[in-house]
Amino acid sequence: GQNIDQPTEMTATEGAIVQINCTYQTSGFNGLFWYQQHAGEAPTFLSYNVLDGLEEKGRFSSFLSRSKGYSYLLLKELQMKDSASYLCAVWNQAGTALIFGKGTTLSVSS
Amino acid sequence: DAGITQSPRHKVTETGTPVTLRCHQTENHRYMYWYRQDPGHGLRLIHYSYGVKDTDKGEVSDGYSVSRSKTEDFLLTLESATSSQTSVYFCAISESTTDTQYFGPGTRLTVL
Numbered sequence: 001g002q003n004i005d006q007p008t009e010m011t012a013t014e015g016a017i018v019q020i021n022c023t024y025q026t027s028g029f030n031g032l033f034w035y036q037q038h039a040g041e042a043p044t045f046l047s048y049n050v051l052d053g054l055e056e057k058g059r060f061s062s063f064l065s066r067s068k069g070y071s072y073l074l075l076k077e078l079q080m081k082d083s084a085s086y087l088c089a090v091w092n093q094a095g096t097a098l099i100f101g102k103g104t105t106l107s108v109s110s
Numbered sequence: 111d112a113g114i115t116q117s118p119r120h121k122v123t124e125t126g127t128p129v130t131l132r133c134h135q136t137e138n139h140r141y142m143y144w145y146r147q148d149p150g151h152g153l154r155l156i157h158y159s160y161g162v163k164d165t166d167k168g169e170v171s172d173g174y175s176v177s178r179s180k181t182e183d184f185l186l187t188l189e190s191a192t193s194s195q196t197s198v199y200f201c202a203i204s205e206s207t208t209d210t211q212y213f214g215p216g217t218r219l220t221v222l
Contacts, residue, residue, distance in 0.1 A: 030208055042200060042213040043153070087153065095207055096160075097143070097168055102152040 002026045004101035006088050011107045012078050020073045020104045022088035030091040033098065034062050034073045037085045046073070046086075075106075083108045113137055114214035116201050122220045129188040131217050133201030135181075142184040143202040143211065144168075144176060146195075153200065159184055160207070191221045 004024045012018040024032065031050040035043035049055060049064035049071060061074040075082055085103040092099050113136035123129050133142060144156040145168075155168030157176040165176050173195060175187045188195055201214040 033210070042215050045210050045212065048210060089153075091208060096166070097155045097158060098153075098211060100153040102150065
């Protein structure tokens, strides 16, 4: 079967760095996505990792270790607008649909 | 942002009534998806389409049907709505099966 685990909630302060972890079990891995979702809005694409290693995109970076079934999203120089849910997702075994984790709600305070 | 719209954006209906939600895209993407999002469950796939008239079931398809008669439109129908179908419904599109999925703004459906 397939399973994705993420922490339910995290808190941090403005200007800090936060790491949101995601562990997964899946057959036939085809890549891992991170999405950001503000309350009442649609998920928006952040990153896609297929190969092991770190990919950096401005203040956001995403890391993947396929052998460990592990990924993390690193957010630097946190801003209030980064308060949102962060969703981790992997492809199902058939490669036809994404399986989403339940999301991590990040609260950034001043 | 990908050109995806959903209608209606909000709907309140009664148990037993039929409901149709519409997803419209202007990107000419082949793949379209319907998800529902509920607290404690995250996003779950209902149905998806890989072309005009080509659809398949997702994880939570019971009680839902879909149709795609044009590339740009993907309809989700609840034949007889139940309170358990109260949820936020998101449509998503992608160019191919393993490409990034882009989401529409969502429809909040309440079944009383």
